[in-house]
Amino acid sequence: MMDMRDIWIVIIALGIGTFAIRFSFLGLMTGRRFPDWTMRLLRYVPVAVMPGLVAPLVVWPAATDGDFDPARIGAALVALLIGAGTRNTLGAIFGGLATLYLLLWLL
CATH class of the missing domain: 1.20.5 (Single alpha-helices involved in coiled-coils or other helix-helix interfaces)
Known part of the structure; x- marks a missing residue:
């Protein structure tokens, strides 16, 4: 031990x-100086990392022991829509956060 x-x-x-x-x-x-192709690829790192961090928490939430949770699905969809519509990462994060807590309070 x-x-x-x-x-x-x-x-x-x-x-x-x-x-x-x-x-x-x-x-x-x-x-x-990094080559131009490297700089172009590095711009996609946050877009690749964020779903990898969030997806397990939405698909298999530990808070519900892996059961389907409409609050988390709703918050993920709102964050996706805000992020796709505004291309603002912080807006998507805070929009999803607000939606999650609102749905948890309502449901």
Whole structure:
């Protein structure tokens, strides 16, 4: 069984590893220019990451033990519509958040 010291060692080691991986790509490129094709591709990173983070919480919500939840589906649809309509990431996040809490309160 792991004690608290072992847990903190793992947390610190993972933090250092994560920093090293990101620094090796971004920190060592200081003063250099990325090729244009790389810059075009990097613009799509947030669009690719956000659904990967949100989809499991909508499709299999832990709050309902994996049962269908109309509040989360509704909030995801509103966020999708706001994001597609306005192309504003923060607007989509806050719109979905407001819709989720409104639907949870109503249902």
